[in-house]
Amino acid sequence: MSPVRFWDLLSDPERAELTRSSRSRQYPPGQRVFSETEDDGCTAIITSGRCRVVAYGEDGTGTYLALRQTGDIIGEMAAIRGGRRSATVTAVTLVVAQVLARTTFQKLLGAHPALTAHLLAVMIERLRESDRCQADLAVASTELRFSRVLLRLALAEGVRTGRGVELAGFTQLELAGWCGISRKSVERHARRLQEEGVLLPNRSRGRLVITDLDALRGSARQESS
Incomplete structure (x- = not known):
């Protein structure tokens, strides 16, 4: 819609x-x-x-x-x-x-x-x-919350570049607050998505690059266990 x-x-x-x-x-x-x-x-x-x-x-x-x-x-x-x-x-x-x-x-x-x-x-x-x-977000696991908020940001604010969909203008602490999870959880889930090839390693503060938007969609659709 x-x-x-x-x-x-x-x-x-x-x-x-x-x-x-x-x-x-x-x-x-x-x-x-x-x-x-x-x-x-x-x-x-x-x-x-x-x-x-x-x-x-x-x-x-x-x-x-x-x-x-x-x-x-x-x-x-x-x-x-x-x-x-x-x-x-x-x-x-x-x-x-x-x-x-x-x-x-x-x-x-x-x-x-x-x-x-x-x-x-x-x-x-x-x-x-x-x-x-x-x-x-109400009954989602921390992993699911992170993926869903990240997907929402990507669709709303993402800028397509040669590397993927780029997000900027926020800190890890802010992202943690938006997801309703701890900063350590943000770091853990970001590492998981990096290992899966969904995110590039974060080499620039306050900037994320999503390399596989379809995979992120799949991650955000998963049922919490």
Whole structure:
């Protein structure tokens, strides 16, 4: 099933109205677009690029939620309900986005009921996505969790190179938190995939290269024992 992109649901007049009411901003790779510590309530629509969405617990452990890219809306929950954000959004590539102030976005929703319907469709699909991901990890072994999160990252953020599918921009500790396992487990399962020829030996910090995506898919489908 193709993801539901907010921008794709809009009519040409709706797009024009949102563009007139917003300001364009650029975010280089690694820069935070929104942070959980903020309560400014701004909303943004990504016009190009990709962002990683991570929620952090009180202990600093992160949970990988999603990748958002061209056509996606981000920050909408803070604009609707107010208060601090529920997740941190970081640019993975150069990101260009149309940013709307909270009051502006709320006025647009009030004046154009169709925008609310579009937003609801996106939020329902994201809830389904979240439920699927939680179900995939809920009763999985540490080995299965690692393979499934790695596959999810590869499909969402991977860059194809001559060596395979390359992932970057995170530490082993962050990856461990996203999988809900220890750092030692990450190291152990990474070594196993390297021995099986699925991963290249990690010679660059914060970078992984998946050489056999089909084999990783097979590993992620295995039933836990």
